[in-house]
Amino acid sequence: MHALKVTRADDFPEWYQAVVREADLAENSPTRGSMIIKAWGMGLWERIQGELDRRIKETGHDNYYFPLLIPLSFFAKEAEHVEGFAKEMAVVTHHRLKLIDGELKPDPDAELTEPLIIRPTSETIIGDAFSRWITSYRDLPLKLNQWANVMRWEMRTRLFLRTSEFLWQEGHTAHVDEADAMEETMLALELYRSLAEDFLAIPVVVGEKPENERFPGAVRTYSIEAMMQDGKALQAGTSHYLGTNFAEAQNIRYQDKDGGSSLAHTTSWGMSTRMIGGLVMTHGDDDGLRAPPAAAPRQIVVVPMLRGKPEDEAIKTYCAELVAELNKQSVFNAPVRAFVDTKDARPADKRWDWVRRGAPIICEIGPRDAAGGQVTFIKRNALREGEKIKSHTLPRADFVAQAAALLEVAQVELFTEAKARLEANITGELKTFADIERYYGTGENEREFKGWARVHWSRPAGAALEEVGTRLKALKLTIRNAPQAQPAAYGPCIFTGAPGVEEILIARAY
C-alpha cells in the first residue's frame, strides 16, 4: 500500500494531480485557470526564488519592479511585425464597478480610453524604460531582473505546468554588442542549469532551440530541458539573445565611444513556477513528492509519538532539544531546517503527511527513543525496502553529527537516480523517419514511455523546417533543442537525407 491512491504506472497524469494535492503544493481556484499555491508549494518556490535571486545578484543584476498593466499600444507594433505573437491576454477595459438595477457590473462611464493588458512578459514596457535610461555606452551593460506574476490566457490548464497566471523571474539586459549580449545569454542559461541540477537535483540537457521554437523576436533561444518520469520533456528555463530586434522597435540607442549612435543588443530570460511541476515529475514516487534536501522548506521533520500519557512531556522536551541541536548544524551553506510538528493530529497521520510532502528526513520519536537517547527516522528518498517502510535508528549525538551528511547524500542520490533515468532513456539508435514512427508509434500503437531520441539533421529552415514540424507533430513530437555537447561527426539528416550538421533532441513534451 502506497501513500497515494494512484501510482505512476496506473495513470501518470492522475498521479501528478494526486501529488500536487496531497503534498500541499497547490489547488485549483475559483478563478478559472489560476491556482492557489499552498504552504509547502510556496515554501519550495521561496527556496528556489531565494537561491536563484542570490545568484542573479551575485552576477551583477539589480531587481526592479515594472507595472502589471501594459498599455495596449505597446503590443500593437509586435502584433503587426512579429510572427507567432500570442494574443491570448487578459484585457482590462474598465476601472470601476457599479450597482446597476441591483447587479454589480463594470461601470459604462468608467471605460478606459486605452485598454490595459496584464503583462504576459515585460519586454515592451522594460524596453521602453531602457530607451529612456540608456544614452551612453557608459550606461551599458544594464542588467536587471524582476520577480512577478504574469498571465497568458490558457484554455486547458494543469497546476504549475500550464496556468493562466504564474509566478516567474524575468531578466532583461542591454549591451553594447553581440559578444557581450551573448555572454549574458549563456550566463543566464548556466544559472538555470545550475539551479536545476545543483539545487533541485534535476538533470537537464542544455542547448539551443531550433528556429521554429524561438521566442518571437529572438535571434537565438536556449533552453534547459528536463525529462519527466513519463518520458516527456519539460522546458524548465529559457534564455534569449534578442539581437537588435527589440532595440530597433523601441529605439534603444546609445552613444558609443566614437560619438556615433548604435542600437543596443538585448537579452531576456525566464524561469517560473513551472519548475515545481518539473520537481514533482522528476522526484515524485508512489508515496508523493521527494523534495531535494537543498530546496526542502523543512529538511528534517520530527514527529513526537504522543499518546496522551504522562511520558508525553518528556517526549516533547526531547524533540524540542533535538531540533534545537539540529538547527545549529550547517548544510548546503545554510543552517539546517529542522522542525517539530506539534499539530493536534494523530502521529501516524502526521508521518504520512510529511511522507507525501517529501520532507527528506522524518524522525518519529516515541517514549523508547526519548528514554534511550536515540533517534528513529526514515529517509524519504529511500523510503521502502520491498514494500516495507525502512526505519533507521541512531544514538542522538550520532544522528545530529550525521544530519548534514544524510541530507547531502540524499541530494546526490536523487540527482544520480534522475540522471541515470535521463541517460537510459535517450536513444541514439534512430536513423530514419520510419525509425521514429516505429519507435514512438502512432494511434493505437502509441507507446507511453519512450523517452527522447538524439537524431542528426541538416538544420532545414523556413518552409522545410515547417514541414519537419508538421511531420513530428503528427507523432506528437517536437524538437527540444540542439544540445551543447555535440558529436564529432554527423550521419545524414533524419528528415531529408541531406548531410547532417547538428544533433538534436526530439521528444514529447509538456
Added chain:
Amino acid sequence: MHALKVTRADDFPEWYQAVVREADLAENSPTRGSMIIKAWGMGLWERIQGELDRRIKETGHDNYYFPLLIPLSFFAKEAEHVEGFAKEMAVVTHHRLKLIDGELKPDPDAELTEPLIIRPTSETIIGDAFSRWITSYRDLPLKLNQWANVMRWEMRTRLFLRTSEFLWQEGHTAHVDEADAMEETMLALELYRSLAEDFLAIPVVVGEKPENERFPGAVRTYSIEAMMQDGKALQAGTSHYLGTNFAEAQNIRYQDKDGGSSLAHTTSWGMSTRMIGGLVMTHGDDDGLRAPPAAAPRQIVVVPMLRGKPEDEAIKTYCAELVAELNKQSVFNAPVRAFVDTKDARPADKRWDWVRRGAPIICEIGPRDAAGGQVTFIKRNALREGEKIKSHTLPRADFVAQAAALLEVAQVELFTEAKARLEANITGELKTFADIERYYGTGENEREFKGWARVHWSRPAGAALEEVGTRLKALKLTIRNAPQAQPAAYGPCIFTGAPGVEEILIARAY
C-alpha cells in the same frame, strides 16, 4: 549648496518627488497610475520584506499565493451589504486581442462570461478557501500570509504613497473565538510597530481607529501612524479584527469540541510599499534620503578616487580588500553589506549618487588613504557641519573594527531624531474646537507645519461621529487613532463638551 535642487522648506511635495527620483527609488511609468520601482527602492523593499517575512514566519504563519484575478460575483455581496465598499477596481472583460482592420483591439468573440477583478485585497477569495479548508476546531488557528501586487484605481497618484498598483503583504487568519483572533490582531500590529521603529527607525503611534475610519466590514481596526516632516500623518500599517462578519458572509464554520457548528473569527492585516514613502519623509534631508542602516541595501559604499593614473591599481586592490574585511563583520544579526562602486563615472558624481540614495557610510579612498592604510569616510546621517561636508578618517583596522558600531549608532541617531520631532510636534494644548481652528488655521491662514493634536472626546457614534468628521474635514483634518497609551483622566469632549472617555490624535494625513 545641497544635493537636491529643492529643499523641504521650499516645497515639501516637490522635495519628496526629487528624493524619490534622485535616490533611484522609483519613477512614473507609461501605465497611468503605476510606478516603476528602481534598484535602490526595490532593494529597500526587499530588505523590509525579508525582515517582516522572517517575523511573520517565526510567529507561525505560512506563505500562500492566491489568484490575482477574482470573479466579480465575489464582490457582489460586499457591494450590497458593506457601507464604504470601494468600487474603483480594474476590471478584466476580455481574454484575447485581435487585429481588426489593422488595429489591435479586445476580441469581441473573447468576452468573459463573468468579468474578473484585479484584487484590491484578498479577503473574499481567501475567505472562500477558508470555508473549504476549515472543518474542525483542529484546523484552527489557520494563519497565512501572502506577498502580492494589488490594485485600487486612483485618480491622483503619488509615487509610493498612492499608486493604482502597489506591492504589499496581507495576513489572513481564522480563529476559534474573539480572544484568540484579538490576540492575533494585536500580534500583527506589534509586528508592524517593531518593523517601523526597530528596523526602519520610524517612530509610530499605535492605536485603534475610530468607527468611521475602520476597514469596511471590520469590528476593530488598529493602525500605526508615523509623522512626516511636514507634520502630516502617514498610516503605515493596519490590523483588523473582522469578528464573524466575513465568516458569516463566506460561511467559514467549524465543528467545535462539543460537536456544534460555530463561525470562525477572522483577522486581516497589511503593510505596503507606502512604507518607503514614509521612510523618505521621515529620514530624508535636503541632500536626499538617509537610509536606516538596518534596512539599507548597501550599508557601506566605497568609492575609489581613481584618476586614470598608475596608482589606480593600488587603490582598487585596497578598496576590494577593505570591502572583503567589512563583509566579514556582523551587524543587526547579519553580515555587513559593504560594496565597492566600480562604475565608469567620475568619483565625485558617484559620491553624490550615494549621498542622495542615503547609503549610511560612504568611504572615499584616494592614493593617500591606500598608501597610508587609512579610510576617509562620511556619515550620511550627520553629513554636514554647518554647510560643509564633514569627513572622518580612521586607520583601516580601526574603521573595520568600528564599522558595526558606526552603523548601530547611526540607526539609533536616526530614530532619536525622528522620535524627538514626533514628540515635539504633538500638542496637548487644544481644549475646544475653536482652539483647533486657530491652531491649524483655514483658507489663507492655513498653517503648513503644525503636527498633530492629542484631544479628548466622548467617542460619539453614528450621525454624531459623521458630523465630527465633517467639521474636521473642513480643516483638512482626520482622526488618526486612539493611542494605546491613554491618560488617567479625561477633560470634556472637544467636539461636544460631553464628558471625555478617550484621547485621540487628530492630524492632516497622506
